[in-house]
Amino acid sequence: MSKRKPVVALVGRPNVGKSTLFNRLVGRRTAIVEDLPGTTRDRIYGDSDWNGVGFIVIDTGGLEAPGELRARVGKSGDALATDSALFVNEMQNQARLAMEEADAIIFVVDGKEGLTAADMDIAQVLRLAKKPLFLAVNKAESKQRQLDAVEFWNLGLGEPFAISAYHGDGTGDLLDEVVKVLPDYPVDEEEDESVAIALVGRPNVGKSSLLNALMGEERSIVSDVPGTTRDPIDTRIVYNRQPITLIDTAGVRRRGRVEPGIEKYSVLRSMRSIDRADVALLLIDAVDGVTEQDAHVAGYVLDRMKGVVVVVNKWDAIEKETNTMIEFTRQVRADLKFLDYVPVVYISALTGQRVGTVLPAALEVDAARKHRLGTSELNQLIRSAYENVQVPTKNGRPLRIYYATQAETEPPTFILFVNDPELVHFSYQRYLENRIREYYPFTGTPIRLVFRTRGGDQEKN
Secondary structure, eight states: OOOOOOEEEEEESTTSSHHHHHHHHHTSOOSOOOSSTTOOOSOEEEEEEETTEEEEEEEOOOOOOHHHHHHHHTSTTOHHHHHHHHHHHHHHHHHHHHHHHOSEEEEEEETTTOOOHHHHHHHHHHHHHOSOEEEEEEOOOSHHHHHHGGGGGGGSSSOEEEOOTTTOTTHHHHHHHHHHHOOOOOSOSSOOOSEEEEEEOSTTSSHHHHHHHHHTSOOSOOOSSTTOOOSOEEEEEEETTEEEEEEEOOOOOOOOSOOTTOOOOOOHHHHHHHHHOSEEEEEEETTTOSOHHHHHHHHHHHHTTOEEEEEEEOGGGSOOOTTHHHHHHHHHHHHTGGGTTSOEEEOBTTTTBTGGGHHHHHHHHHHHHTOOOOHHHHHHHHHHHHHHSOOOEETTEEOOEEEEEEEETTTTEEEEEESOGGGOOHHHHHHHHHHHHHHSOOTTOOOEEEEEETTSSOEEO
């Protein structure tokens, strides 16, 4: 299993710059930054690192005082106020859940607007969290605003850190203090040789029912209410002499009423479970088919370079014809284009139909993650691929591949030494991956290709 990372939650009122700070910490534009309060409705997660300390950052929806909400809802013709009234409770619940999961909290306030009554109310809530707490006074780009930040001492939360999330000013001093309090989570005190298999997916797709079917007992609570499973549940079993750890997770929240273009992300407990897993069983509801939220979870599994088996559950509820399964599989692969190498199995966790195909498929994927190609066979394969297709060129300069080696497994990682990594176009990289999979399919597992100069001074993933 992978090592668990500590978690830092960003909380505060809407529109104080939490998403801008999130983007600063994770190093890329992931959160949607707009001048609209409430843009970030669900928690958003990203990896960050400071001085060699890795951690997960959560960007939360804004916490809002009841008085402020009533004032905004009361404005006639204010569509944003109406929208806030519909989902403000969910936003606040998301933020509180994030605070529960966090190892440290950064309370972001608006240095341009100054201290507000809502900030005072939120500070009261944060004191109850009993977590390490840091106060970030954002939008403090000028010397005057940095001096004015002292008024936030009145919150009684300790020293205010004057920062500019947009420009990066002061964020280093803030992170220096944050990483000092983050715990170092060990993987396990004892060597764990089991294959970790996480059951992931939206609420009510049958994760707990599948766990019970695999266990042959009521190991987990099964309910028709989405979100029944709140905490990951680890279950150890032995299958064909292979130790397995089954991880049942909380589901991904369904898409709600929200402004167009705003993405939905998975809940933190599911993300942690995927991080800990070797293989993820991505459960799809056969009745609903692949949803946007399913694709989000699949994308996260791929980002973490984990093995995947797509498990289509509730297959007993589908009226079938001769080619129903073939057509459904074709649609799954069309909806999850980036996972065309994963096995798809069809089950009914409720009736037990074909449940026996799940663990063999997962173990096949785990074996593929651990497979290593010999250097000579790999180079012969790459040489053949190089000679059979026109190579990319730039300004008349062609790509040259000198040799290749498999540097790692879990996931399989191949280093190709070339004259210039910048000459490798995405389409050519995809071509090489396909040729490798033709030789050995690496079923259900992503593979990583790294292009590097022979001197090692340039590299491209």
